[in-house]
């Protein structure tokens with residue numbers, strides 16, 4: 001099979017002049033397309049979708065917009081520009097030149113980091129593959145597909161690194177990335193949460209708000225890596241990731257807006273009345289926030305982690321925005337970690353390097369607040385005295401010291417009995433999920449919206465909201 005690399009795979013890594021890499025990608029590319037057709041968005045392979053395609057890393061004009069059938073999307077390979085003087089920015093090797101090749105001693109851990117990141121990209125496409133059947137509008141359908149093709153490109157980004165820098169085992173890992181499947185009992189995706197289907201749009205918006213934001217922080221941590229090609233790849237992926245979080249933030253914001261309209265129309269905030277009017281009541285939204293936020297906190301790993309310490313010491317993975325910290329070596333310093341102690345808490349002093357997961361998780365929590373501030377502003381402006389909140393980082397944890405106790409969403413340790421008695425007001429119930437599912441009806445008339453969500457303020461790339469973002473054939 002012949003691929004015109006400049007045409008078919010837009011890239012800035014001079015693919016056309018690397019025969020070895022070309023052969024590796026020639027072998028992998030048709031497997032990727034088969035995977036996309038089998039496990040990508042169900043039912044829209046012939047539709048023309050208004051998509052953005054990355055064509056360079058130029059900050060001013062890195063993307064092109066146009067209608068394209070998804071299997072013909074030009075999944076490109078882009079690395080942020082190389083700084084020839086780049087030095088390692090943290091850990092024991094701080095100040096040494098960044099690596100352009102993989103040092104033999106770190107081959108295995110670097111490969112694992114890349115494979116774990118790479119595995120989440122196609123996993124999310126698989127998780128979301130049925131959502132097109134119930135899209136609330138063509139605008140949203142297009143955004144879903146934009147996120148999906150870009151997660152596909154992020155897979156390409158990781159596969160490029162595996163092929164270009166890890167030889168035979170890299171090629172084998174690249175194949176495995178297409179063989180593991182989300183939810184496959186025999187060959188599941190690596191991280192547990194990426195095996196749960198995302199089958200309603202409220203969950204999709206929560207995923208793009210909270211889980212893609214975890215992705216942002218993982219990418220930012222890898223963008224600090226001493227392994228320069230990995231750092232540069234992740235830097236560029238962050239450009240696309242921003243849109244995924246925009247989809248989540250504005251999606252939830254539009255739900256809030258619609259619910260507020262219904263509260264005004266019906267003159268009450270009573271959940272039953274809002275549901276009869278076809279909206280998503282704010283308490284239900286809060287329970288979904290509690291669920292998704294707490295799940296995503298676990299993705300950062302345990303509060304105290306010797307793995308994280310080793311990654312940091314060796315320069316493989318730093319903290320997101322390493323620049324903003326004062327100390328980049330963090331040896332002989334301690335971090336105060338609050339842990340449960342009976343029905344109370346105590347402070348454990350742990351080496352700062354072991355606290356890297358917790359430090360990055362704390363930065364993530366701060367970033368998560370941005371959307372809540374905007375949503376709460378809408379609620380306040382509409383004259384209601386309700387606030388959406390993030391639960392405590394101690395609530396409903398499944399890993400780390402807080403996984404051993406039950407707490408309220410505010411973080412107060414309580415008994416298992418009390419937790420069970422109150423959980424229905426804190427986390428989505430069967431009834432909530434069934435109700436959300438009942439709202440999921442496909443709307444495909446240009447400009448029309450499902451009844452549970454407000455239209456967006458503006459369209460994509462200066463197009464009108466009622467532009468035909470997807471031409472379904």
Ligand SMILES: [Fe+2]
Pocket residue numbers: 121150151154215241
């Ligand atoms: Fe991604």
Ligand SMILES: [Fe+2]
Pocket residue numbers: 151212215241244
């Ligand atoms: Fe993403």
